[in-house]
Amino acid sequence: MLVAAFTLPGHLLAGPATPAESSNSEVNAMSTEFAVDLYRKLGEGGGNVFLSPWSIDLALTMTWAGARGVTAEEIAQTLRLPSDPDVLAKLGQLTAKLKAEAADGGFQFRSVNALWGATRYPFMPAYMAQMENTLGVHLSELDFAADPRAARQTINAWIADQTHDKIKGLLGPGNITPETRLVLTNAVFFKAAWEHPFEKDRTQNEAFFVSADQKTSMPLMYQQRSFSYAEDSTMQVVDLPYRHHLLAMRIFLPTSRDGLDKLESDLSAQRIKAPGDGMRRQILQVWLPRFKLENKYDLVETLSALGIKRAFNQADFSGISTAAGLSISDVVHQAFVDTNEEGTEAAAATAVAMRGGVMLPEPGSNIFRADHPFIFAIIHQPTGSILFMGRVSRPQ
Numbered sequence: 001m002l003v004a005a006f007t008l009p010g011h012l013l014a015g016p017a018t019p020a021e022s023s024n025s026e027v028n029a030m031s032t033e034f035a036v037d038l039y040r041k042l043g044e045g046g047g048n049v050f051l052s053p054w055s056i057d058l059a060l061t062m063t064w065a066g067a068r069g070v071t072a073e074e075i076a077q078t079l080r081l082p083s084d085p086d087v088l089a090k091l092g093q094l095t096a097k098l099k100a101e102a103a104d105g106g107f108q109f110r111s112v113n114a115l116w117g118a119t120r121y122p123f124m125p126a127y128m129a130q131m132e133n134t135l136g137v138h139l140s141e142l143d144f145a146a147d148p149r150a151a152r153q154t155i156n157a158w159i160a161d162q163t164h165d166k167i168k169g170l171l172g173p174g175n176i177t178p179e180t181r182l183v184l185t186n187a188v189f190f191k192a193a194w195e196h197p198f199e200k201d202r203t204q205n206e207a208f209f210v211s212a213d214q215k216t217s218m219p220l221m222y223q224q225r226s227f228s229y230a231e232d233s234t235m236q237v238v239d240l241p242y243r244h245h246l247l248a249m250r251i252f253l254p255t256s257r258d259g260l261d262k263l264e265s266d267l268s269a270q271r272i273k274a275p276g277d278g279m280r281r282q283i284l285q286v287w288l289p290r291f292k293l294e295n296k297y298d299l300v301e302t303l304s305a306l307g308i309k310r311a312f313n314q315a316d317f318s319g320i321s322t323a324a325g326l327s328i329s330d331v332v333h334q335a336f337v338d339t340n341e342e343g344t345e346a347a348a349a350t351a352v353a354m355r356g357g358v359m360l361p362e363p364g365s366n367i368f369r370a371d372h373p374f375i376f377a378i379i380h381q382p383t384g385s386i387l388f389m390g391r392v393s394r395p396q
Contacts, residue, residue, distance in 0.1 A: 031057060031080035032269035035386045041302050043264065043391055050293040050335045050390035052188065052348035058091060059186045062113070062135065063311070063328070066127050066320035071310040078307040088134035095135070098380065105244035107192035112162060113137040116155055116183040118144050127320050144180040152176035155183055162187030166336045166347030175330050182320065190378070190387060192242035193343035198223050200341050208289055209372040210394050212258035218395050220287045220371065221341055227286065228279040229366065235263050237275040238284060238368050242343060246382065249344065251288070252375040253368065260373045272377060273384055287369040291395040292338045299331035337388060346378065346388050
C-alpha cells in the first residue's frame with residue numbers, strides 16, 4: 001500500500017501553469033522518466049531501495065495543481081507532466097481503471113486521496129472542487145494550531161488504516177506543527193498472487209552474492225516455465241506476471257555479480273519499457289530470493305536536486321489559497337514490500353509538509369539466477385505505469 005501526505009505550513013494564501021515541454025497528450029499515472037530519476041537519486045547511498053513512484057507522482061501532481069508560475073513549471077518539468085489541461089482528470093480515470101481491473105482480476109488495488117486543512121483557513125473553492133471532481137478528494141478540517149499532536153495522530157491513523165497497518169507513524173512531531181495549513185494524502189494498496197506461484201518445497205537456502213567477493217545464505221525460490229524474457233550484454237530481464245497478467249514484476253539482473261553499478265548508470269525509461277531486443281517467451285529456470293524491504297526517505301533534498309526548488313522557498317501556491325507564504329516544508333516517503341512464493345504485497349507512504357529441489361532443465365532453457373543484487377519494478381502492463389520500483393542489494 002502507498003500513502004502520500006503533503007503538509008503546507010505558512011500563511012494562508014490563485015489553474016496551474018501548463019507544463020513547458022511535452023508533446024504527449026496521453027497522461028501516464030507515473031512518468032517512467034521521473035521514476036528513473038528518483039530511483040537513481042535515492043540509490044546513491046547504496047543498500048536496498050524501495051519506493052512508489054505512483055504515490056509520489058500522484059501526490060506531487062495534486063500539489064502542482066495549486067501551484068502557479070515558476071513553482072508550477074518546476075514541478076511539471078521534474079515530473080515530466082504532459083502539456084494536457086486534463087492531467088488530474090486522466091489520473092482519476094486511470095485510478096478508476098486500475099480499481100475496476102482489480103475487482104475483475106482477482107488482485108487488490110486501492111488508491112484513495114484526502115485533504116486535511118486547517119480550520120478557518122481560506123482555501124480556494126475552485127481548487128477544492130477540482131480535487132473532488134477529478135480525484136474524489138474531500139477536505140477534512142483539523143485544528144493544527146491548537147493541537148498539532150491530535151491532528152498528526154488523526155492523519156497517521158488514516159494512513160495506517162488505508163495501508164492495512166503496513167505504514168504506521170509516517171508523520172512525526174516535526175512534520176505537523178501549529179503552522180501547518182494543509183496535508184495532502186494519497187494511499188495506495190497492492191496485493192497480488194503470482195500467475196504461477198513458486199512451490200515452497202523447492203525453496204532452499206543458497207548463496208546470495210552481495211558483492212563479487214562477499215556472499216551470504218538466503219532462501220532462493222525456484223521454478224521452471226515459459227516467461228517473457230530479454231537479454232543484452234549487461235543484463236537479463238524477466239517478467240514474472242501476477243494473476244490475470246495485468247501486472248508483472250519486471251526484474252533487471254546484471255550479467256555479472258558486480259555489474260549493478262553499470263546497469264544503473266545505463267538505466268533509462270526506454271530500457272525499462274523495451275529492454276534488450278524486446279521481450280520474448282522462453283523456457284527459463286528462475287531463482288529468486290524471498291525479500292522484504294522497508295525504506296523511509298526525506299525527499300526535500302532529492303526533489304530539490306531534481307529541479308523542484310521554488311516549492312520549498314518563495315513558492316507560489318496561490319491556486320490553493322489567497323494568502324501569501326504557503327510553501328512545502330517536508331516531503332516524507334515510506335515504502336514496504338514483501339515478496340514470497342505466493343506473490344507480492346506492497347505499501348508506501350509519502351508526506352509533503354508545506355511549512356526447493358531443482359528440475360532438470362528442458363532443452364534450450366535459459367538460466368535466470370537472481371543470486372546477486374538486482375533492480376525490479378511492479379508495472380501495470382497495459383499502460384506501462386510503474387507502481388513500485390526498487391533495488392535488492394541484500395535480501396531480508
